[in-house]
Amino acid sequence: MAESSMESNYPPFIGTLYRNSNYQFWILQFVGWFGLSLISFLSLTLWYNQQGAAYIAHTILQSALGVLVSWPLRWVFHYFWYDSGVFRISAAIAGVLGCSLVWTILRMTTFMAMTGESDLWSDFGGWLFGSILIFVCWVAFYHGVKYYQLLQKEHETLLMVAAENKEQQLRRSRAETIAHEAQLKMLRYQLNPHFLFNTLNAISALVQIKKSSTANSMIVQLSDFLRYSLDNDPIKRVSLEQELDALRLYLNIEQTRFGDRLELEFDIQPEASTVLVPSLILQPLIENAIKYAIAPSEAGGKLVIAARLDGEFVEVEVTDTGPGLENYQIEPDAVGVGLRNTIDRLHEFYGDNYKFRLERAKPSGLNVYMRMPLDKQPK
Numbered sequence: 001m002a003e004s005s006m007e008s009n010y011p012p013f014i015g016t017l018y019r020n021s022n023y024q025f026w027i028l029q030f031v032g033w034f035g036l037s038l039i040s041f042l043s044l045t046l047w048y049n050q051q052g053a054a055y056i057a058h059t060i061l062q063s064a065l066g067v068l069v070s071w072p073l074r075w076v077f078h079y080f081w082y083d084s085g086v087f088r089i090s091a092a093i094a095g096v097l098g099c100s101l102v103w104t105i106l107r108m109t110t111f112m113a114m115t116g117e118s119d120l121w122s123d124f125g126g127w128l129f130g131s132i133l134i135f136v137c138w139v140a141f142y143h144g145v146k147y148y149q150l151l152q153k154e155h156e157t158l159l160m161v162a163a164e165n166k167e168q169q170l171r172r173s174r175a176e177t178i179a180h181e182a183q184l185k186m187l188r189y190q191l192n193p194h195f196l197f198n199t200l201n202a203i204s205a206l207v208q209i210k211k212s213s214t215a216n217s218m219i220v221q222l223s224d225f226l227r228y229s230l231d232n233d234p235i236k237r238v239s240l241e242q243e244l245d246a247l248r249l250y251l252n253i254e255q256t257r258f259g260d261r262l263e264l265e266f267d268i269q270p271e272a273s274t275v276l277v278p279s280l281i282l283q284p285l286i287e288n289a290i291k292y293a294i295a296p297s298e299a300g301g302k303l304v305i306a307a308r309l310d311g312e313f314v315e316v317e318v319t320d321t322g323p324g325l326e327n328y329q330i331e332p333d334a335v336g337v338g339l340r341n342t343i344d345r346l347h348e349f350y351g352d353n354y355k356f357r358l359e360r361a362k363p364s365g366l367n368v369y370m371r372m373p374l375d376k377q378p379k
Helices: 002-007 012-019 021-045 053-080 085-115 121-189 192-208 212-231 240-261 270-274 283-294 337-350
Strands: 237-239 262-268 276-278 301-310 313-320 355-360 366-373
Touching: 021 053, 021 121, 053 085, 053 121, 085 121, 192 212, 192 240, 212 240, 237 240, 240 262, 240 270, 240 276, 240 283, 240 301, 262 270, 270 301, 276 337, 283 301, 283 313, 283 337, 283 366, 337 355, 337 366
Parallel strands: 262 301
Antiparallel strands: 237 276, 301 313, 313 366, 355 366
16 A cells, blocks of 8 residues: 555656566666776776777677676575575675686686787786676665665565554444444434333323313424434534524423423523533433333422532432332332433443432432533534
8 A cells, every 4th residue: 555655656668667576676786887898998998098999899798798797696696685684795705706707707707808918818817806896886776785685675574564554443433433323323313212102102192081172282393303313413412502492392202291290390490591411411310300200100200400619510309209218229230221221321322431320319209410521612
């Protein structure tokens, strides 16, 4: 991935050259050796006034011979590359001396044959010394290029690994986000079936006793509440004011069911109305209170919904006047579906930075207390 993006910045030929070390070797071979021909021509041939065709041809020929003689060195170094330093140094010394000797003999033999000069063997030491210097430079340059290629490959590997790790992290993050959203949606949508079942039963009962206008009103109220429930994303938060509006839609339905048996009181601090809370977080608490405090009592009861700010937190309480804790299971593993889902949703939204507890109300009843981090709706 990283390598492809790097290669895409170059023309096709450069990209091929970038990938293929064999191409790189031969291009550098020809450029280096025939660059030596140019240097030899400028520094020696012209200096000694040897401008004849034979001298110029020999200058080119010796570079071609250098290309051929130095080629085996590549395979020698490739063979000993991963051996110990002693073997590699020994191979380099032997290769330099061997190639220098062969190249010197070929140079001198062809030079005498092409130019007609003779008796140059007395200068063999000087020719050999020059050859050794050239091959030492060749070996040093080869190792420099080789190490550069290895570093480039290592860098590309690290980039590819980093890119793959980043992609895996993104996939993992997306998967966790999807799972988190699915969990929240599942918990939210588990809240509706009980309520819907009870409401439809109430509507059915109203129809049976010929109270069609009340039944129609209840159907409209149910439609408004369900529309709000479906239009609001369960993974997002809404202002407490919006949450209370939705709660009133729900309570209108319940008041149709229970009439005067259900008394309501709202004690909302004005500053708390813009605080963001999970959507429909209060509905299961109210449903639970109606189920255990209002429905079993012939006289009904009272529900108080309160909210206030406390520093960097918002506190929300739902209090009923029912029988109290005797009819409630408050252990974390024993609470009903509604309360369990509420706790799970709070945990999904806030981690461990929240409080949820059930307390005995005075003189009787149950108090459900929630404390959530403060996050106000922007004005």
